[in-house]
Amino acid sequence: MGRTLDLGRRLELCSADPHCHDISLGLYRQPLAVEPATLPDRQAVPPAGADGAFPVQFLVHTYSTAVGAAERVAFVSQALGDLAGLERVPGTPAQRAFPCSCGHERALKRAFLDICKKSNEEPMECYPLSRMDKKAECQIIVVPVGNGEYRIDAEADTPAAQRRRQAVARGYLKLCEMEPVEGDDYRVRFRCGAAHDRLLGLLLFRAQNVRSTMREDEAAVSRGVLAAPSQQL
Ligand SMILES: [Zn+2]
Ligand SMILES: [Zn+2]
Structure with missing residues (x-):
């Protein structure tokens, strides 16, 4: 070639x-x-x-x-x-x-x-759609509800767990360019209406740590795409 x-x-x-x-x-x-x-x-x-x-x-x-x-x-x-x-x-x-x-x-x-x-x-x-969350002190669970929509659940019913559900939902909005579901802070959806379970499983850790992920992204952009990936860890 x-x-x-x-x-x-x-x-x-x-x-x-x-x-x-x-x-x-x-x-x-x-x-x-x-x-x-x-x-x-x-x-x-x-x-x-x-x-x-x-x-x-x-x-x-x-x-x-x-x-x-x-x-x-x-x-x-x-x-x-x-x-x-x-x-x-x-x-x-x-x-x-x-x-x-x-x-x-x-x-x-x-x-x-x-x-x-x-x-x-x-x-x-493939990564499971649930993951331990330190701040929530319980598992966070991503539940597919159909038509590209997902509900973020938590095992525990504490105020901390509710906050973390919301934080993970917001994390996915940013990282995966999903859209919010009106009137429900715990639901997010893909505009295409298709399921993307594997992608969301892979990126659950990222959604839980969205601030540090965004900082990494900004640093990568400011260094330019030719920066060494070792610096991105
Ligand atoms: Zn899609
Ligand atoms: Zn799409």
């Missing part, structure tokens, strides 16, 4: 992967190569431009020819499927897309960077 591969727009960059010879890994966005309806497990067809975008697919790519680079790309790509819910697009070399064919770019960038911190040996079990 020549150097003029049309990879599309680079959405995110892991500039020096500590798990693979400091190679750089890019996540690229392309127009979806198939009709949205042919994606497996498709749950809902959003109206055209549901989130102001055309249907998209993504590709993990490296220009590196280092030993292990191809395996590393395959690992990150597979993890985006298993842990974030990006499915393989039939008939393409390695492209993946969400079942809704939306970009969900902010959430996906975060998922990609977090996945790049994992070594190829880490198990790829």
